[in-house]
Amino acid sequence: MSNITTEQMRFWSPAVRELEPYVPGEQPKIQNLIKLNTNENPFPPSPKVVAAVQAVLEHSADALRLYPDPDASALKQAIAKQQGVEINQVFVGNGSDEVLAHIYKAFFLHDEAVLYPDISYSFYPVYSQFFAAKTKVIPVNDNFEIDVADYKQPNGGVIIANPNAPTSIALPLDKIEEILQANPDRVVVIDEAYVDFGAESAVSLVNKYDNLVVCQTTSKSRSLAGLRVGFAIAQAHLIAALEAVKNSFNSYPIDRFAIAAAVASFEDQEYFVEQCQKVINNREKLVKDLEALGFKVLPSKANFIFVTLPAKDAGKLATELREKGIIVRYFNKARIDQYLRITIGTEQENQRLVDTLKNEILK
Amino acid sequence: MSNITTEQMRFWSPAVRELEPYVPGEQPKIQNLIKLNTNENPFPPSPKVVAAVQAVLEHSADALRLYPDPDASALKQAIAKQQGVEINQVFVGNGSDEVLAHIYKAFFLHDEAVLYPDISYSFYPVYSQFFAAKTKVIPVNDNFEIDVADYKQPNGGVIIANPNAPTSIALPLDKIEEILQANPDRVVVIDEAYVDFGAESAVSLVNKYDNLVVCQTTSKSRSLAGLRVGFAIAQAHLIAALEAVKNSFNSYPIDRFAIAAAVASFEDQEYFVEQCQKVINNREKLVKDLEALGFKVLPSKANFIFVTLPAKDAGKLATELREKGIIVRYFNKARIDQYLRITIGTEQENQRLVDTLKNEILK
Structure with missing residues (x-):
């Protein structure tokens, strides 16, 4: 709200002046990014x-x-x-x-x-x-x-x-x-x-x-x-x-x-069950691969995982991944500021995440 | 809310128990009705x-x-x-x-x-x-x-x-x-x-x-x-x-x-301007036709008209029109309970409204 003057604010309902809106995960308009930041399904709908x-x-x-x-x-x-x-x-x-x-x-x-x-x-x-x-x-x-x-x-x-x-x-x-x-x-x-x-x-x-x-x-x-x-x-x-x-x-x-x-x-229903199972399978594979790289992964029942790497600052890791074309979600918030939330992608996307970490960022 | 018990109401936020929701115009699932009750455009989109x-x-x-x-x-x-x-x-x-x-x-x-x-x-x-x-x-x-x-x-x-x-x-x-x-x-x-x-x-x-x-x-x-x-x-x-x-x-x-x-x-823009003009033309024609039948029509700049027929109860008229397959909007509300709100239809729909009034209801 930084560009609204106090004078202009007189029009706003008082309680609305104090609102701190939700900030959704970024929806970048850049092509060819691997987008693992908003928990979307990697597979198309039925x-x-x-x-x-x-x-x-x-x-x-x-x-x-x-x-x-x-x-x-x-x-x-x-x-x-x-x-x-x-x-x-x-x-x-x-x-x-x-x-x-x-x-x-x-x-x-x-x-x-x-x-x-x-x-x-x-x-x-x-x-x-x-x-x-x-x-x-x-x-x-x-x-x-x-x-x-x-x-x-x-x-x-x-x-x-x-x-x-x-x-x-x-x-x-x-x-x-x-x-x-x-x-x-x-x-x-x-x-x-x-x-x-x-x-x-x-x-x-x-x-x-x-x-x-x-x-x-x-x-x-x-x-x-x-x-x-x-x-x-x-x-x-x-x-x-x-x-x-x-x-x-x-x-x-x-x-x-x-x-x-x-x-x-x-x-x-058939398509739905199949796609969910594919996401689950991809998750289990990704968890193993990240654990092999030293990540601690919380036990996930979702289409994302919540991970931390003891040896590396999470905010810095998110930035470095982004520089390599991979977006994950980082919350700059007490208790979880050393964690990243990573959406489960396709097998190819997950593999590229693992390879990028292994060969470029953590090498 | 008549089928909700007082006991069940304890779950509701107190203010919500008092709400009187908006009632939209009917969206009947019956075929072949002439639907002049919710101010929809009679023409399709671009x-x-x-x-x-x-x-x-x-x-x-x-x-x-x-x-x-x-x-x-x-x-x-x-x-x-x-x-x-x-x-x-x-x-x-x-x-x-x-x-x-x-x-x-x-x-x-x-x-x-x-x-x-x-x-x-x-x-x-x-x-x-x-x-x-x-x-x-x-x-x-x-x-x-x-x-x-x-x-x-x-x-x-x-x-x-x-x-x-x-x-x-x-x-x-x-x-x-x-x-x-x-x-x-x-x-x-x-x-x-x-x-x-x-x-x-x-x-x-x-x-x-x-x-x-x-x-x-x-x-x-x-x-x-x-x-x-x-x-x-x-x-x-x-x-x-x-x-x-x-x-x-x-x-x-x-x-x-x-x-x-x-x-x-x-x-x-071209299609938009054309369709609006068609609705205006249809309105002007319908106003003339209804005035010829004795209706008083308020001066309209909208895609509907608000009309009253001094010799006939408006609620009764709405009911009779419905029996003939034409729905208009009647508000059972003080000051306007002798008026009908009629959406401007296609030329054919408007003509059928006029003919139905002239030949069947007001004959």
Whole structure:
């Protein structure tokens, strides 16, 4: 905000003057970079996604003049079927970030503080500030693990990324059940952006717990970051709160192309399972290769790994990798400033990362 | 919310329990209806829009795995060029409803009340409630006109739809300048969703007034309601506030298809001008035909008209039209419950409306 004068600031709502917005990972416009910085899938979406958008162009391009279904019912139905829940247990939004924003508004504005880990998705503190939600940040332990005992105190809601980001560590479902049982009067949100790469989804617990909201996205495991479709699964009474919020903010968040494309993705379960397995395989190979180079790698259930090299400053390493055309994510933040978050790439990309480290940077 | 129990409501943030969400016009799934209820354009978008999405599918479908540009710079550039402003004077969002929501958060949360007309876009009171904005509703006069003198009192911001909806009446720019001059310390928002059908845009005033925000949409005049792209034009210091809000809510609101499609629309000025003129021509014809049937039609600069038939109850008329396969918008609201808002259709649709009224309903 440095170029805005105090005089100009008089127009801004006072609370907005204090906002510290989220800073997304860089989307460089440079060609031929190896982009391992924003946890995108290295593989393209299902060919059926492309075919579905093609079909919209061929058969209903004129319908672009018409608003989309405000409820995106076709998409909710496809998600419900794939997830094994009822359609009224599904909420959809313009990316899981919008879903999370609506979750904050719907469930977290109580008198007590929302709880989340200190090392987690860096949008949570941004939402807390945006919605003026009372907040208590809970440190993870020295192994970057969440201790569920910390979430058994009075609170205004709990949000936990599982697997956590940027640590990549997953909590097992029995630990999540402990948190759910300890908070019968508050909503517990499990943010499962990365769950499809080997962790256990809490969707299987939705019918058992009336205080559970699970949030997922099509951006990672479905290779649709370019499309902006996120969703939440919960019992119908919680989905109703999200709908009330959404319909007080923006009636039609999901456009006609996005609805058609996402439906096609959810209908192609075979492709989805295959691609996730490929990412997992690539991850296991990359972990071994980096460990052989002396890296310490946290146990990952995500499509990224969180690594540190005891002999080398992490910020410096990120800079040197960038000079070689490889971007990874570095967080200049207490506790994790000696770590790098590296997205799992294709076999070729991962190999080039390993070769660059071995032959050029650490030689 | 009738099916949510009080016990289940304990999870909801207290303020959310009170929300009265916006109710969009019906999007019926029935075929062969004449749909004159949501102010969509009767003509399809530019063929270049379809070609642009086709090009994404052919040349960069794999890029769907990647996040879109969070700033949608290509789209901002296309809008800036078409509107004759700088790129840092453009803000884009997921439909103009999202842009309006961000405007509320960015500019309207002061100690004084936001002002808007009693008869106007029915999302304004929803935003006021959602953001807990102090609000003072100003009655339009008996001719449904805005008296600018009413907007010269202390306030926390002003929002006026121009042309106004559902009245269709436009304010001339000199009247808007009076409001801008009377409020040097507060933002005045001119919501121009319908401006391209014959009203004067306040975009020409943006460089003159540091307190002006103009909001527009691609949903009406560009036939892209199905795509969800809205935008605001203002001086850079005001755009910065909107960016701070947007980046605290959702980093990537506009997907890759929507960016490509909207860019193509802004680059096809010739098609845009032609289609708007066709809608205006159809409007003028429809107004004459309805006046011949005894309707009173407010003077419209929009792609809809606001009409009343002294001899017939408006709600009853809407019901009878629906029975004949024609949907128009009826607001069961004080002051306007004897009016219908009718979207301008194709020549054939308008003719069928007139014929149905003449030969079946009013015979």
